[in-house]
Amino acid sequence: AQSVTQLDSQVPVFEEAPVELRCNYSSSVSVYLFWYVQYPNQGLQLLLKYLSGSTLVESINGFEAEFNKSQTSFHLRKPSVHISDTAEYFCAVRTSGGYQKVTFGIGTKLQVIP
Amino acid sequence: ETGVTQSPTHLIKTRGQQVTLRCSSQSGHNTVSWYQQALGQGPQFIFQYYREEENGRGNFPPRFSGLQFPNYSSELNVNALELDDSALYLCASSLGGATETQYFGPGTRLLVL
Numbered sequence: 001a002q003s004v005t006q007l008d009s010q011v012p013v014f015e016e017a018p019v020e021l022r023c024n025y026s027s028s029v030s031v032y033l034f035w036y037v038q039y040p041n042q043g044l045q046l047l048l049k050y051l052s053g054s055t056l057v058e059s060i061n062g063f064e065a066e067f068n069k070s071q072t073s074f075h076l077r078k079p080s081v082h083i084s085d086t087a088e089y090f091c092a093v094r095t096s097g098g099y100q101k102v103t104f105g106i107g108t109k110l111q112v113i114p
Numbered sequence: 115e116t117g118v119t120q121s122p123t124h125l126i127k128t129r130g131q132q133v134t135l136r137c138s139s140q141s142g143h144n145t146v147s148w149y150q151q152a153l154g155q156g157p158q159f160i161f162q163y164y165r166e167e168e169n170g171r172g173n174f175p176p177r178f179s180g181l182q183f184p185n186y187s188s189e190l191n192v193n194a195l196e197l198d199d200s201a202l203y204l205c206a207s208s209l210g211g212a213t214e215t216q217y218f219g220p221g222t223r224l225l226v227l
Contacts, residue, residue, distance in 0.1 A: 004156075032213065043118075043204055043218040044157070051213050090156050096212055100147060101170050104156035 002027035002093050006105035013081055014113050021076040021108045023065075023091030030096040033074040035065055038088045038107070047089070050074065061085075086112045118207050118219035126225045127195050135190040135222045137205035143217070145210050146188040148180060151202040151221070163188060164210055192224075200226045 007022040025031065032051050036044040048059040055067040065076045074091060091105040119138045127133050139146055145164045149157035159172035163182035177193040186207070192199055202223050206216035 036218075043220040044206075045218070046215055049215065092156075094212075100145060100162060100208060100212065100214070100216060101159045101172065102147070102149075102157075102206075102216065103159065104149075106154075106156050 002029075002031060002095060002103050004091050004093050004103055004105035006091055006108050008108050009106065010109045010111065012111045012113055015083055016080050018079050019077065019081050019085075019110065021089050021091075021110065023074045023076065023105060025072050025074065025091070025093045027072075027093060027095065032094045032096055033065075033067060034092040034094070034102070035059075035063070035074070035076050036090045036092060036104075038090065040087075044090065047076075081110070081112050083112050083114060085110060118205060118217050120203075120205055120219040120222050122222060123220070124223045124225075126227065128227050129195055129197060131195050131226075132191065132193045133195060133224060135192075135203050135205075135224070137188045137190070137207070137219060139186045139188065139205075139207035140217050143207035143209055144186050145208045145214070146182055146186065147206045147208075147216060148188070148190045149204040149206065150174075150199075151204060152198075153201070157204055160190070195226045197226050200224060 003026045005024045013019045034049045035047040050067045058064045147162040148160040151157040162170040166182045181189045202221040204221045206218045208214040208216045
């Protein structure tokens with residue numbers, strides 16, 4: 001079985017400041033890793049994913065995450081946040097075999113302060 | 115290309131009743147998964163259907179059941195509703211295959227009184 005730990009439930013940050021949202025996972029088998037974003041009263045949108053290859057993955061809106069196998073981490077970073085980044089962010093893991101069950105973390109609420 | 119849609123958007127039921135939630139998959143997707151997201155929590159996997167067959171299930175009791183139709187739309191049925199069933203129910207569609215991305219619908223918010 002796999003699990004995901006998001007270490008911060010809320011992260012306040014000033015606009016244009018950098019941010020890091022932390023995620024650690026546990027699994028006995030190979031995994032795929034994801035970050036999803038959820039805006040108020042909406043469903044989940046995929047932000048970025050790691051399947052294989054380069055351990056650094058990027059999204060189209062400036063977020064990036066780095067897969068660190070030795071530390072079992074997949075932290076999400078952005079060098080300069082915008083008000084529109086205010087949302088809840090979920091880290092998720094899926095095993096590389098079998099069906100597509102995704103295990104989510106509890107979520108981190110990012111609040112960008114003007 | 116239409117995205118994943120869910121109906122209804124909101125629903126209020128009383129304890130003991132039954133409810134059916136619906137999901138239309140993104141065009142061409144043959145796999146659908148259902149998740150329950152309680153307030154302040156991350157989504158929890160309920161089950162997955164691939165080509166009309168359930169091929170995976172999370173830790174939910176049998177009163178949570180589902181169907182997938184030949185057009186790959188899907189239903190989630192919950193019998194004997196309990197207060198703790200109040201949550202946002204999300205469906206996600208994808209192509210079959212371990213590396214395929216799941217695309218989520220906006221969800222159905224269920225309140226059980």
